Amino acid sequence: MITMTDVGKVYKSGEVETHALKHVNVTIEDGEFVVILGPSGSGKSTLLNVISGLDTVSSGTIFFGSKELTRLTMDEMTAFRREHLGFIFQQYNLLQNLTAYENVQIGADIGRDPFDVDELLAKVGLNEARNKYPHQLSGGEQLRVSVARSLAKNPDIIFCDEPTGSLDEGNSKKVLRLLQELNEDFKKTVVVITHNIGIAEMADKVILMNSGEITEVRHNAVKKDAQDIRWG
Numbered sequence: 001m002i003t004m005t006d007v008g009k010v011y012k013s014g015e016v017e018t019h020a021l022k023h024v025n026v027t028i029e030d031g032e033f034v035v036i037l038g039p040s041g042s043g044k045s046t047l048l049n050v051i052s053g054l055d056t057v058s059s060g061t062i063f064f065g066s067k068e069l070t071r072l073t074m075d076e077m078t079a080f081r082r083e084h085l086g087f088i089f090q091q092y093n094l095l096q097n098l099t100a101y102e103n104v105q106i107g108a109d110i111g112r113d114p115f116d117v118d119e120l121l122a123k124v125g126l127n128e129a130r131n132k133y134p135h136q137l138s139g140g141e142q143l144r145v146s147v148a149r150s151l152a153k154n155p156d157i158i159f160c161d162e163p164t165g166s167l168d169e170g171n172s173k174k175v176l177r178l179l180q181e182l183n184e185d186f187k188k189t190v191v192v193i194t195h196n197i198g199i200a201e202m203a204d205k206v207i208l209m210n211s212g213e214i215t216e217v218r219h220n221a222v223k224k225d226a227q228d229i230r231w232g
């Protein structure tokens with residue numbers, strides 16, 4: 001479980017102070033599917049960055065179980081991130097001189113108990129494309145390689161910042177379906193940041209943000225399948 005207590009984040013650039021997070025109190029339970037929704041500039045990426053230790057808090061505490069992340073050194077945080085956290089970003093950052101298979105293998109190599117690469121490629125529908133290089137793949141296929149690479153090390157928590165960004169509805173729903181399977185079949189905690197209100201219908205918990213504050217936390221009594229959510 002992740003527990004954030006009274007977390008604040010202030011960015012200072014010259015004379016200007018931006019209060020990107022203000023008094024944030026929230027918990028994310030193990031195995032939960034969480035969607036963070038909010039307008040541009042409301043603090044969603046900042047929240048993800050401080051939970052995952054990519055950035056530091058200005059005040060407050062963050063715990064992962066009984067471990068206080070806000071007390072770890074940079075090296076300790078890097079080790080923690082490598083072992084427990086997976087990220088899916090809009091930029092695919094694939095290595096251009098490696099095949100789809102080899103890109104995913106790199107992800108598996110850093111895990112203690114990694115997934116089988118062949119199984120993962122089959123799951124994301126990339127069996128046929130396994131020996132292709134990134135420039136030979138469509139945008140949707142590249143995203144699926146990057147998703148498979150993030151998952152290969154078998155992280156406890158998967159963070160996704162606009163995972164479906166530039167994809168069409170069909171490919172987006174494939175990626176969302178995969179996240180749903182990881183959540184349901186492998187009991188992974190999934191945290192998704194998005195502007196797409198439809199994705200909130202898949203969540204256990206929806207966190208709404210505005211101007212650096214959590215304005216509402218909503219629980220869905222019924223979760224929808226990725227295929228059935230409203231789109232756009």
Ligand SMILES: Nc1ncnc2c1ncn2[C@@H]1O[C@H](COP(=O)(O)OP(=O)(O)OP(=O)(O)O)[C@@H](O)[C@H]1O
Nearest residue numbers: 011013018020038039040041042043044045046047
């Ligand atoms: N490195 C930084 N330095 C200064 N200000 C920053 C920095 N990063 C973010 N901010 C500011 O903090 C606030 C929250 O930004 P954040 O990126 O968390 O919003 P967001 O909800 O993720 O937006 P979007 O949906 O557009 O990605 C914004 O006002 C932004 O300008």
